[in-house]
Amino acid sequence: MxxxxxxxxxxxxxxxxxxxxxxxxxxxxxxxxxxxxxxxxxxxxxxxxxxxxxxxxxxxxxxxxxxxxxxxxxxxxxxxxMVRSFQISATFGHMTALENVRVALQRPLGTSFHFWRSDASLSRLDGRAMELLDDVGLAEFADVPAADLSYGRKRALEIATTLALDxxxxxxxxxxxxxxxxxxxxxxxxxxxxxxxxxxxxxxxxxxxxxxxxxxxxxxxxxxxxxxxxxxxxxxxxxxxxxxxxxxxxxxxx
Structure with a gap:
């Protein structure tokens, strides 16, 4: 290589x-x-x-x-x-930081937009989502809607969602x-x-x-x-x- x-x-x-x-x-x-x-x-x-x-x-x-x-x-x-993070923060403002990362984790599974799935079926992703939030210093903001995060923390959340694609x-x-x-x-x-x-x-x-x-x-x-x-x-x-x-x-x- x-x-x-x-x-x-x-x-x-x-x-x-x-x-x-x-x-x-x-x-x-x-x-x-x-x-x-x-x-x-x-x-x-x-x-x-x-x-x-x-x-x-x-x-x-x-x-x-x-x-x-x-x-x-x-x-x-x-x-x-090869994954790109955009200049303008690309997150779902109405969703919590945890939910944003969880959606990103669904992408490789082909279920990114299956919002109707039960919390129980999605909760298996919570552990990895919390690890990613912790990696970018946002663990304490897991339940905060993305729209309520500061600009810098929104960018950190965007990086966490990008990292979800490994x-x-x-x-x-x-x-x-x-x-x-x-x-x-x-x-x-x-x-x-x-x-x-x-x-x-x-x-x-x-x-x-x-x-x-x-x-x-x-x-x-x-x-x-x-x-x-x-x-x-x-x-x-x-x-x-x-x-x-x-x-x-x-x-x-x-």
């Missing part, structure tokens, strides 16, 4: 004559935390959407675990073990966007815990604006500018690259 869980070859996306992603070749190491950063308009979100199959590439190829997934549907990619690779779209300092620290700690969870060898790819989060979490950082890879490497190396400082850090995001 290759050391790289995801590889792209010349990945390109053109929108009506505008090239948003231009011949990007990535290699994401298995079991690592990899960040995509760049100034606004750099192409990182488009690249992320290509990898998760929410956009079709104009040219190039995407490989996951050595398998060509360039034209694979998003749902099928998720079944292979992904081999977790893709996070700006996981700390819109958060206050306390919530940023909580989510950063959670990502670290999820990535390093014993026995999982889980890979995390994230698009993130907060450089302090990226610096503390990432093994590798890919910097995009104008749709192309500008630099790649550990934070210590990338942050001292003059081109990166000019293109990204000099824009006020540092």
């Amino acid at each position: 290759s050391d790289f869980i995801v590889e792209t070859d010349g990945l390109t996306k053109v929108f009506k004559g505008f090239t948003a992603v231009d011949s990007v070749s990535l290699r994401i190491r298995r079991g690592s935390v990899h960040a995509l950063i760049g100034p606004n308009g750099a192409g990182k979100t488009t690249c992320f959407n290509l990898l998760t199959k929410f956009l079709e590439p104009s040219r190039g190829a995407i490989f996951y675990n050595g398998r060509d997934i360039t034209h694979t549907r998003p749902a099928d990619v998720a079944r292979l073990g 992904p081999e690779m977790l893709l996070l779209d700006e996981p700390t966007s819109g958060m206050g300092h306390e919530d940023v620290g909580r989510i950063a700690e959670l990502i670290q815990r999820v990535a390093r969870q014993s026995g999982k060898n889980r890979t995390v790819l994230m698009v993130e604006h907060n450089l302090s989060v990226v610096a503390g979490l990432s093994d590798t950082i890919t910097v995009l500018a104008r749709g192309q890879v500008l630099a790649e490497g550990p934070y210590s190396e990338v942050s001292s690259n003059p081109e990166v400082v000019e293109a990204y850090m000099g824009t006020g995001h540092a």
Whole structure:
């Protein structure tokens, strides 16, 4: 098995004559935390959407675990073990935190929307649901409706529902966007815990604006500018690259 869980070859996306992603070749190491950063308009979100199959590439190829997934549907990619968490929290507000995770646990069973099932038939999932809530620091909020959770805790709940699918690779779209300092620290700690969870060898790819989060979490950082890879490497190396400082850090995001 290759050391790289995801590889792209010349990945390109053109929108009506505008090239948003231009011949990007990535290699994401298995079991690592990899960040995509760049100034606004750099192409990182488009690249992320290509990898998760929410956009079709104009040219190039995407490989996951050595398998060509360039034209694979998003749902099928998720079944292979690459699962995306969205920038806007995707939970059922009227349901408790426990119920949200329980629904996610039903997905592999093919019963996700069998809401009419009795509590007795679903209660067998409660133990695992509570373990996942505990993993993300939400055990004490198990009976709280998702709508009543703080923004940061909603994001933690979303990560718990994503982990319910037991992904081999977790893709996070700006996981700390819109958060206050306390919530940023909580989510950063959670990502670290999820990535390093014993026995999982889980890979995390994230698009993130907060450089302090990226610096503390990432093994590798890919910097995009104008749709192309500008630099790649550990934070210590990338942050001292003059081109990166000019293109990204000099824009006020540092």
